[in-house]
Amino acid sequence: MPIKLQKESIIEKVQELAKRRGFFWQSAEVYSPVGGFWNYGPLGLVLKNKIISSWRKWFVKDENAYEIETSNILPEIVWIASGHVENFxxxxxxxxxxxxxxxxxxxxxxxxxxxxxxxxxxxxxxxxxxxxxxxxxxxxxxxxxxxxxxNLMFPIYVGAYEEIKCYLRPETTQASVLDFMQVYRTQRGKLPLKIAQIGKAFRNEISPRQIFMRMREFTMAELQIFFNPEETKYEDFEKLSNYEVNLLPVELRQKGEENFVGISVSKALEKGWIPNEIIAYYIAKVFAFFTEELGFRKDYIRYKELLPEERAHYAKVHWDLEVYSKDFGWQECVNNAWRSDYDLSRHQKFSKQNFSVFENGKRILPHLYEPSFGIDRIFLLLLVNSFREDKERTWLQINRKFAPYDVGVFPLVSKDELKTKAREIYILLKNDFNIFYDESDSIGRRYRRADEVGIPACITIDFQTLKDNSVTLRDRDTMQQIRTRIPDLPDVLKKFLNGASLETLS
RNA sequence: GCGGCGCUGGUCUAGCCUGGUUAGGACACCAGCCUUCCAAGCUGGUAAUCCCGGGUUCAAAUCCCGGGCGCCGCACCA
Structure with missing residues (x-):
């Protein structure tokens, strides 16, 4: 909106915009809020849900994973077994x-x-x-x-007399591990078996900071891959073996190197930077999700391998996928940890249940590899890195398919015949698109409003529409327009939202 | 947790030092006028526990103390 912002950093501007237009704000704001808890507003939630649905497409559907949903509260014994009571x-x-x-x-x-x-x-x-x-x-x-x-876990006491000590989970992983056998048996699974989970995790951070970067309650999307550690080959590996990723491995870090190296995952495998094909495959896949699906610049994404002293208590190999932004520098967004058989063997020991499976004539205790995504951080970095402003306007140059609204529909001026036509178009499109309909103020002001929340396309109904049934279609990023016939609109919009340029559509 | 700084309609802020104003403005929002493509203009309107609690004072947004939250730095970030 036409406010001359005095803010210095992009994140301050984004936060102000987010609050003003309904992306996110602090929880319990009318009282003094407790730090580290945030709410998503209508626009933010659409964006977050779009990130999650993309994640489902890439990591549940494409990967033939089994998605489960599990409770947030788990008894203390789970966390003793997992090592969190001692190490967290x-x-x-x-x-x-x-x-x-x-x-x-x-x-x-x-x-x-x-x-x-x-x-x-x-x-x-x-x-x-x-x-x-x-x-x-x-x-x-x-x-x-x-x-x-x-202890960074939130204790919680369950029962009328509060006799059962539990914790809010600090990660979703443990439930996937506990339920591994249920999924394996009920789905007649085979290794590698993949279990996906999207859900909340809770950590009692000492000092929450930087909006979504250190929250006390946050959304994780995790893919747990249970695999046979003796099997060094992975059948899907070839699909991505030549895929180039940005790596900063321990080997280079220990030499003082700070810049990543662009390298194919097969080469990284040969060099011994990545231990096996299954991990190499997911290193590539997760990288591709950020660049190809979410639309981050490739040079803004890198993997940093953690030094032994930086790793979590369960991790054998640990790569952080980091996203760059001006405000936050390199920020960890995905933990990629090879947890070996740590979790399964610990729960096997503590629960006295058998977690091994029988395959190819052998009993195997699977190993676990886990990419674990911080959805809220990804959300925030998507906003921060798409924020643009110049002398004239402020806009979010967000990947078209993640925008909170797909298309704005505006009558050029507030005249009854144009409004009637505009409302017809709104009704024509509303089942297939998220529409931002606005007929107040001048057309320029409405374009600004739309730009500010990143609406990729604006359709304007003018006097020519009444004569020849065509409308203008405006591109958020270039502000250029083409004319399109109304019957073609649904098809043209779909192509545009999938990335087609205006020129190819006119 | 520690130290420094900050918190005023939905948003951004003036006022605070040097206590007394109907707490001012801009933008947003609502109603209307105007308007044939990029933040135009006009009229009217709604909207503020001045972060919270306590103290000093005849009188507190303003001074003092405690607390909350935020930012920066330190520490922490399995």
Missing amino acids: VDKIVECKKCKSKFRADHLIEDILGEKEKLEGKTTEELTRIIRENKIKCPKCEGELSEVRTF
């Missing part, structure tokens, strides 16, 4: 003098070196080590507090 915590000491906080294990390692084994030590043991070695605050030499823990 920060053990922290505070300096009593200067109030600086340190991770207790890092601090001890820094001072004593690797000689102490800290894995699995309790807070009391860590406190004792600090006292015995007279470790002081590295900043001001002040005395350190007792070691405390912060």
